[in-house]
Amino acid sequence: MKEKAHQILAAADWLLSKDIQAVFSAIDRDGDSARVVGGAIRNTLLGYSVPDIDIATTATPQDVMRRASNAGLKAIGTGIDHGTITVISNGFPYEVTTLREDVETYGRQARVVFGRDWTKDALRRDFTMNALYVDRHGYLHDPLDGLEDCFARRVRFIGDPDMRIREDYLRILRFFRIYAAYGEGDMDADGLGACLRERDGLRHLSAERIGHEMRRLMAAPKAAIALRMMNDCGLWEIATGGLARIDDYDALRALDGIAAETRDPELGLIVLAGFVREDVDRVADRLRLSNSERRRMMTGWTVYKQFRQADTWPDLKWLLYVHGRQGAIDGLLAYWAAFEGQYRTGSKPDFSKSLQTLRTADIPIFPLKGADVIALGHPPGPGVGQLLKSLEQIWRESGFTLDKKDLMSRVVINV
Structure with a gap:
C-alpha cells in the first residue's frame, strides 16, 4: 500500500513543480526537514484536485522567513505566533507551519510549543487520513497508520474522539463535512458517538465558523447522507436554530447529475430550512451569510412560493424577466425537491424541459423607458x-x- 502511495505521490504534478521545489530547497536544509501534510496528500491519493498545499517543517518560523527571503521567495508572517508563514513561490501561496505539540488544552485554547517530533505533530491533528506527510521526493511518512483509512475512505479521529473534539468543537462539523466529501460506508461509530456526546459544544462556536463549515459541507457529494445523520443527532437544530426538511434535500441532491446548483449552499438552505419567508432571514443571520447569499436565497424562495401557489404552471419567461435566471432556476429546483412526486403523474409540465428553458431562453428586456x-x-x-x-x-x-x-x-x- 505504501509503495502504491509513493508511486501516486511521486508523479503528482504539484510535487514535481518548480514552484514547490523552490520552497523545499529554501527550507529543507541546515538540519531541518519539510514535508507536505494533510489535504493535498489525501486528495491526490483519492484522485481529487488539490486546491491548496500545506507544508510542515522542523524549522522555526523565523528561520522559514529568513530562508525564504534569502531564496528570493516572498514570506508573510500570516500566523507567525502560531508558527505559520505563507511562502509565495511564482504567485502560488504555501502555508508553512513549524511542527507543534499541544502541552495543555482548554477547549480551543492550547499551550503550543514548537517541536521536531513528527509523531507528536501528527497526534495534534484531527483525522487519521489528514495525518499523512510526504517529502519532496514523494516518499510517504505515516506515523499514525492513516494510509489504510485514507484508501478505505474511513474518517476516524486521531486518538480519543471526545478529546479531539473538546480541543475544537468545530471538529464535529468537520467530521461530517470530511465524510460527505470523501467517506465511504457507515460513519465511524466512535466518532459519531463523540459528536453526539459533545454536541452542546457547538453552541460556543462563532456563527462565522459554523457558517463557513456548513457551506463547505453542503457542497460535498454526500452532503445529504451527512446532513440526515446530523439531523438525527440533533446537530442541525443546534447549528441553524431550526428544523430541516431532510427528505426534500435528498430529492434535491438526486438532481446532482443534471443541475450543478444543487450543491450550492444557498439553494440547499432554501430546501432544508425555508418553511416560511422569515426562515430565510433567520438562517442567513445564523450562519452569517453575505448579502449576496441572502439575496439569492430570498429570490429563490420567492420563486419557489410562486410555483407552489400557482393554479397553473407559471410563465417561465416572466419568471426570468422578474427574478433573473439564477432565481428562476433555484425556485424551480426547490419546488421540484418539495413536490417531486407530482411530476410522476403527468399532471405538471415536464421538469427537464422547464429547466432547459430557464437555462437557454433569452431573458426578455422591456423595450420602453x-x-x-x-x-x-x-x-x-x-x-x-x-x-x-x-x-x-x-x-x-x-x-x-x-x-x-x-x-x-x-x-x-x-x-
Missing part, C-alpha cells in the same frame, strides 16, 4: 410610471413579442 413616452408628449410625473406598467402588462400578455414600435403606437392611443 420613461423618456420614450415623454418624447411622445406625455407629461412627466407619476402618470409615466403607471403608463409603463400598463404597457408592460400588455407586452407580457403578448408573450414578450411586441417591440418598441408596437408599444409606442399604443402610447399614442392612450395619451
Whole structure:
C-alpha cells in the first residue's frame, strides 16, 4: 500500500513543480526537514484536485522567513505566533507551519510549543487520513497508520474522539463535512458517538465558523447522507436554530447529475430550512451569510412560493424577466425537491424541459423607458410610471413579442 502511495505521490504534478521545489530547497536544509501534510496528500491519493498545499517543517518560523527571503521567495508572517508563514513561490501561496505539540488544552485554547517530533505533530491533528506527510521526493511518512483509512475512505479521529473534539468543537462539523466529501460506508461509530456526546459544544462556536463549515459541507457529494445523520443527532437544530426538511434535500441532491446548483449552499438552505419567508432571514443571520447569499436565497424562495401557489404552471419567461435566471432556476429546483412526486403523474409540465428553458431562453428586456413616452408628449410625473406598467402588462400578455414600435403606437392611443 505504501509503495502504491509513493508511486501516486511521486508523479503528482504539484510535487514535481518548480514552484514547490523552490520552497523545499529554501527550507529543507541546515538540519531541518519539510514535508507536505494533510489535504493535498489525501486528495491526490483519492484522485481529487488539490486546491491548496500545506507544508510542515522542523524549522522555526523565523528561520522559514529568513530562508525564504534569502531564496528570493516572498514570506508573510500570516500566523507567525502560531508558527505559520505563507511562502509565495511564482504567485502560488504555501502555508508553512513549524511542527507543534499541544502541552495543555482548554477547549480551543492550547499551550503550543514548537517541536521536531513528527509523531507528536501528527497526534495534534484531527483525522487519521489528514495525518499523512510526504517529502519532496514523494516518499510517504505515516506515523499514525492513516494510509489504510485514507484508501478505505474511513474518517476516524486521531486518538480519543471526545478529546479531539473538546480541543475544537468545530471538529464535529468537520467530521461530517470530511465524510460527505470523501467517506465511504457507515460513519465511524466512535466518532459519531463523540459528536453526539459533545454536541452542546457547538453552541460556543462563532456563527462565522459554523457558517463557513456548513457551506463547505453542503457542497460535498454526500452532503445529504451527512446532513440526515446530523439531523438525527440533533446537530442541525443546534447549528441553524431550526428544523430541516431532510427528505426534500435528498430529492434535491438526486438532481446532482443534471443541475450543478444543487450543491450550492444557498439553494440547499432554501430546501432544508425555508418553511416560511422569515426562515430565510433567520438562517442567513445564523450562519452569517453575505448579502449576496441572502439575496439569492430570498429570490429563490420567492420563486419557489410562486410555483407552489400557482393554479397553473407559471410563465417561465416572466419568471426570468422578474427574478433573473439564477432565481428562476433555484425556485424551480426547490419546488421540484418539495413536490417531486407530482411530476410522476403527468399532471405538471415536464421538469427537464422547464429547466432547459430557464437555462437557454433569452431573458426578455422591456423595450420602453420613461423618456420614450415623454418624447411622445406625455407629461412627466407619476402618470409615466403607471403608463409603463400598463404597457408592460400588455407586452407580457403578448408573450414578450411586441417591440418598441408596437408599444409606442399604443402610447399614442392612450395619451
